[in-house]
Amino acid sequence: MKKCSYFFDFLISHAKVYGFIFPSSEIYGGLNAIYDYGPHGVELKNNIKEFWWKSMTLLHENIVGIDSSILMHPDIWNASGHIDQFNELLIDNKDSKKRYRPEILIQEYVEKKFFNDPKKKEKILSRLSKSLKKKDLVDIKILIDELDICDPVYKTKNWTKIRRFNMMFKIKNEKNLYLRPETAQGIFSNFHNIIKSNRMKIPFGIAQIGKSFRNEIFARKFIFRMREFEQMEMQFFLFPEEEIKWYEYWKNIRLKWHLELNLGNKKYYKLCDHNHLAHYASAGSDIQFHFPFGFQEIEGIHSRRDFDLKNHEFFSKKKLRIFESKKNYLPYVIETSLGLDRLFLAIFSSSLKKEELKNGKSRIVLKLPYYLSPIKAAIFPLVKKDGLPEIAKRIFNDIRIHNRLVYDQKESIGKLYRRQDAIGTPFCFTVDYDTIKTNTVTMRNRDDMKQKRIHIKEISKIIEQETGLKKVLEKLSKII
Numbered sequence: 087m088k089k090c091s092y093f094f095d096f097l098i099s100h101a102k103v104y105g106f107i108f109p110s111s112e113i114y115g116g117l118n119a120i121y122d123y124g125p126h127g128v129e130l131k132n133n134i135k136e137f138w139w140k141s142m143t144l145l146h147e148n149i150v151g152i153d154s155s156i157l158m159h160p161d162i163w164n165a166s167g168h169i170d171q172f173n174e175l176l177i178d179n180k181d182s183k184k185r186y187r188p189e190i191l192i193q194e195y196v197e198k199k200f201f202n203d204p205k206k207k208e209k210i211l212s213r214l215s216k217s218l219k220k221k222d223l224v225d226i227k228i229l230i231d232e233l234d235i236c237d238p239v240y241k242t243k244n245w246t247k248i249r250r251f252n253m254m255f256k257i258k259n260e261k262n263l264y265l266r267p268e269t270a271q272g273i274f275s276n277f278h279n280i281i282k283s284n285r286m287k288i289p290f291g292i293a294q295i296g297k298s299f300r301n302e303i304f305a306r307k308f309i310f311r312m313r314e315f316e317q318m319e320m321q322f323f324l325f326p327e328e329e330i331k332w333y334e335y336w337k338n339i340r341l342k343w344h345l346e347l348n349l350g351n352k353k354y355y356k357l358c359d360h361n362h363l364a365h366y367a368s369a370g371s372d373i374q375f376h377f378p379f380g381f382q383e384i385e386g387i388h389s390r391r392d393f394d395l396k397n398h399e400f401f402s403k404k405k406l407r408i409f410e411s412k413k414n415y416l417p418y419v420i421e422t423s424l425g426l427d428r429l430f431l432a433i434f435s436s437s438l439k440k441e442e443l444k445n446g447k448s449r450i451v452l453k454l455p456y457y458l459s460p461i462k463a464a465i466f467p468l469v470k471k472d473g474l475p476e477i478a479k480r481i482f483n484d485i486r487i488h489n490r491l492v493y494d495q496k497e498s499i500g501k502l503y504r505r506q507d508a509i510g511t512p513f514c515f516t517v518d519y520d521t522i523k524t525n526t527v528t529m530r531n532r533d534d535m536k537q538k539r540i541h542i543k544e545i546s547k548i549i550e551q552e553t554g555l556k557k558v559l560e561k562l563s564k565i566i
């Protein structure tokens with residue numbers, strides 16, 4: 087099943103059919119690179135957020151949170167460099183009217199065409215890399231012409247010149263108001279408020295989860311590259327002389343955090359140093375993940391030094407420096423920036439499996455980490471009569487405020503199990519005739535499908551222990 091394109095199409099369809107992700111505005115034909123999270127999707131997403139948030143703010147005593155606004159003073163984007171430098175390259179095909187990022191066009195072409203000729207591939211990519219560094223747009227266009235690259239869909243070569251394109255969304259009729267392209271600036275602009283209100287001392291961090299918006303030219307690959315997405319970012323403020331120490335520390339910690347998700351160590355391409363740094367960064371590293379379409383960035387760790395605070399001091403004319411032990415300085419910053427939707431896709435794609443069963447049939451199962459599953463357990467009556475639904479409903483009502491559960495009696499027990507497998511529910515508890523005599527139910531495990539009998543009183547404790555965040559946070563606290 088895991089042949090890339092077939093598996094990816096299957097994943098997108100599974101996400102829709104089982105209420106994880108829908109194309110936005112679908113009844114009007116959809117909107118390019120915008121998606122909505124359905125009932126199971128939002129639960130999974132909230133669980134991922136909670137895991138990240140608690141890992142940052144509970145496991146590190148010197149990290150606090152913030153929730154800043156999406157719209158900010160226009161000068162923020164001058165200070166941050168986004169107005170001048172948050173650009174992508176753009177090329178249009180005049181026949182198809184499609185827009186592309188020229189470097190991606192070249193990379194994808196070369197990957198396919200010179201798959202068996204790594205030397206040639208390397209040579210072209212190295213020339214591309216040099217031209218990008220020198221911002222030599224003419225040479226990149228020459229490369230497209232020399233390689234004879236066609237529009238991947240319409241197969242014509244009628245290209246425009248390459249030009250730059252600012253990726254921020256501007257609000258119409260509002261002078262210089264933008265939707266934020268990263269959450270980080272809300273942290274920098276509140277740096278002093280947080281120091282004062284929370285008596286923070288360097289080194290310390292500020293974490294934030296929130297929406298960001300980028301007018302991506304090459305927006306495809308489902309929720310991997312969207313125009314509206316969510317980021318989980320943390321800016322860590324430190325003494326300038328400790329830049330390398332903290333940069334190494336955060337690279338190491340973030341990788342350990344990812345590996346704790348147990349998605350498979352081979353799925354991570356660990357920490358590739360950036361060749362092309364973002365305009366604000368002095369050093370940068372990616373954690374790359376093996377998505378269904380190949381290895382791609384899932385999280386970036388950057389040293390932003392004092393780029394942002396220095397520019398905000400200049401533009402706002404407010405002092406943001408620290409006076410401490412007779413020293414007067416601007417702290418440096420290490421940033422960890424993780425895309426929530428990309429992490430969702432990483433978890434979803436590694437968990438979705440088709441399994442052949444001993445009876446010759448197969449099942450689709452979403453083997454999510456238990457603590458992330460949207461539904462923690464399902465309660466069923468074996469049949470819809472003889473008082474079994476009433477007992478099952480009573481059990482459900484007794485424990486449902488502590489955990490996200492479902493009660494279901496709409497289909498046969500086999501079909502009910504399959505549905506819970508497909509949405510990743512770790513446990514199913516079934517009330518049968520023995521329940522009436524012994525107060526026990528069968529407990530079925532999602533992963534090995536084994537069943538055992540347990541007392542009704544144990545259900546709540548098992549769900550809590552096996553599907554809560556406590557276990558994984560305790561484990562992480564020992565390695566962080």
Ligand code: ATP
Nearest residue numbers: 302310311312315383384385386423424425427428
């Ligand atoms: P890319 O090179 O893939 O465009 P980036 O280097 O521009 O990513 P950053 O600006 O470092 O990304 O943003 C931090 C994180 O935010 C990324 O690692 C990614 O997980 C997420 N992210 C960035 N752009 C998008 C997007 N358009 N859709 C979904 N997630 C995104």
